[in-house]
Amino acid sequence: MSGKDNNRIASLRDEELEALIARAAASTMNGQDDRALYKRIESRVLNQSLPPQVAQTPRKVLAASDSFMRGIDALIDWLNPQRQSLWRPVFAAACPLVLGIVIGNFFNFGLTPASEPNFESWDDELVMLSFLDMSNQGEITEENEGEIR
């Protein structure tokens, strides 16, 4: 310590403080009482009853699930970065739409122009619809009574 005399206010330099801390750190657990305390703790920790270990998941499975989770984490980090950038979430939201358009262009799912009635225009379609007799729909007749119930 510099300025240890009683006439001046004592001041402590950085290196003196560090040296004091180092001395305190070195003196930890040196006393007899501390050794006794340590022995007591050691015996308690060593003799504590431990639960049985559950069967370990195979390392391959762990590694696979770990890399999968890391991939998901990386994707989420990319979509929602620390820095504000709007285009990534917008891009992510538009992905299903683009995917749907692409799939719709490549596959017809059994819906071809030939499988539909060939109407020339939408008013033809309406005319044909008007011919449908819907007056009996929803009525309970003697014939369909059993079916409905």
Next chain:
Amino acid sequence: MNDEELMAAVAQGDRRAYDALVRAHLPAITRYSLRMLGNGRDIEDVAQETFLRLWVSAKKWDPGKAKLSTWLHRIAHNLCIDMLRKQQRVLLGERFDEELDSNSNFDNSLRNAVVEHAKEEPSSQQMIEKDSELSALNLAISKLPETQRSALLLCYYQGFSNKEAADITGLSVRALESLIARAKRSLRTQMEAHYNER
């Protein structure tokens, strides 16, 4: 056998590997808990719980992410913080109707809780220390807020790098460095006061 092999054995239920790990890491954990808590009963609980978690969570430890000593210190650190908060709750509960200073913030209350506890049951180390400088330093450290105390202890007493200490405490390296600087400033003030009293 190194820590990684011993932990793999512990994950398989090998009790001897557990004993070896306890003997290797218990002194550091005890030293840290002693400095953080300052009394014997709680240190025993922290040490026991830390190594119970080592046994139970052995499979979760990833050697690529953290050294075993860092991982164990993180467990012990969290347990110490829990203990200190529990002590603080008990003390606050007891004094609720008496003289609770409305201006004291959490850190002050916690610091008081630790100092009170240290007064009630002084650590064995403090009792045998004859060096008044070291006693004064220990007292000054025990008066530091828990965040500053843990940062200082991890770097200066436990020998961790700033990054490792930041990992243990869950802080950024910059925040940890700031805590250490504040802790040292506070220690210097208290030690100067101690020298001036002599």
